[in-house]
Amino acid sequence: MRIAFVSNVCYPFVTGGAEKRIHEIGTRLADRGHEVTLYSRHFWDGPEEITHEGMTLRAVAPEADLYAEDRRSITEALDFAARALPPLRRRLRNDEHDVVVASVFPYFPVLSTKLASLRTDTPVVTTWHEVWGDYWEEYLGRLAPFGKVTERVTAHTPQHPTAISAITADRLAAIGPDRDDIEIVPNGIDVEQVRTAPRPDQGYDVLFAGRLIEHKNVDVLLEAFDAVAADHDATLGIIGDGPESDRLEAKHTELAHADRVEMLGFLDDYEDVLGHMRAADVFASPSTREGFGITFLEAMAADCTVIAADHPESAADEVIADAGFCVAPTADALAERLDAALGGARPPTAPAEHAEQYDWDAIAAQAETAYQRAIDGAW
Incomplete structure (x- = not known):
């Protein structure tokens, strides 16, 4: 052709x-x-x-x-x-x-x-x-x-x-x-590229990666993480920038466990993002508008437990299926699922195995x- x-x-x-x-x-x-x-x-x-x-x-x-x-x-x-x-x-x-x-x-x-x-x-x-x-x-x-x-x-x-x-x-x-x-x-996704990306010197237990815009609901993630961080001695890394950056940075400083959260900004090297996924246990993105959700697949290929939003404007449930979790995009629902995931709860289907078909x-x-x-x- x-x-x-x-x-x-x-x-x-x-x-x-x-x-x-x-x-x-x-x-x-x-x-x-x-x-x-x-x-x-x-x-x-x-x-x-x-x-x-x-x-x-x-x-x-x-x-x-x-x-x-x-x-x-x-x-x-x-x-x-x-x-x-x-x-x-x-x-x-x-x-x-x-x-x-x-x-x-x-x-x-x-x-x-x-x-x-x-x-x-x-x-x-x-x-x-x-x-x-x-x-x-x-x-x-x-x-x-x-x-x-x-x-x-x-x-x-x-x-x-x-x-x-x-x-x-x-x-x-x-x-x-x-x-x-x-x-x-x-x-x-390039499954092999994800699985061979170099891990960072410092990783995080929970990770978000994406553009910092309103419908990504990173503020909801910050609130939910703050509610469970101390119980699991956990850390959160936020990768990305966008029009919500200043507001989210202000919210970050107001958290009870602000020292457990790091706003990493935009990472120039794509493999650095993949490396952080490999280092993380949980990838959480309560975005309510996803035409697909490529970061979910990348995180699953890195064997993260993925938590996404259950919302009619998002294809997350279609992409993730039973290899991750979709919850209501509220701080309480997300905190409950984060608590379980940080405690070791895993989805029915192995995330890395599910990602291979993509x-x-x-x-x-x-x-x-x-x-x-x-x-x-x-x-």
Whole structure:
């Protein structure tokens, strides 16, 4: 297959879940003999087109800031979509790709990818990481109708949709394509990389890793941990930064057992995060909004007891199954489960064993099958 990915960001030059997914799947498909090209912004040094780990990286727009005041920039997404359209359309009309895979979110590159594919036989496959729906009101305020309309227009654009979880597929079906037309191709992890990551000099009994934003509920974790820390002589490490950093640091200093908690900030080296997971006994993240939850899988691969939130806006229960625990996102419920986990309670299924089915090799094989079905018209 000749596969083209379209994404305004490119791993490892920009680090994030969506771009890492493209990298992990793309490099593996290239190793299997497929021709893989990524159309992206020019985040790397050197010429506009390079070969990186078997993939062709083709810059169709210059490097740009992705965020404006802690929110993804709408103008950046529009600019990338507009710049990507002409070169992609030219190459599709020259029959250079068999399938194009566009990542959602943002939405505008999906629309320009579809425009580029008109009057060609090249199918457009989309990867839906989340469907925001009413969350737009919290994210954009008075501009929420603009976000909702854009999301719905994208959902109704002719495409071969994949979703990273069943909950995302269900949400997508509620605003666009039939549920039976949506294939689930989950995110993955490099199990071997997790299991061989070097442990830190100082580890923590309980660990959180993620962006410090409101729906992650790190304040709930701090309160819950404070309630049980002394009983288990336990420590807590918080990895990450974000708009909630200052507020959470203030709450941290007010804890009765503040000396048992360390705010580690953002760690530049991904393997340092994995190493902390290997050193921890418990990974806790009471986030109420997770389109997938890759950190849960990483922590399970590191053999942590994972505690997540049981919430209708989170796919945590789908990802974790019975290899971890999902509780109400309250301090009392989380404290009770932390107390049990620190006391040695383990889930019915071994976390490390459960995580193996999400290794990137297996996920790349699922993606390969989905792309071929789109090309064959069997979707």
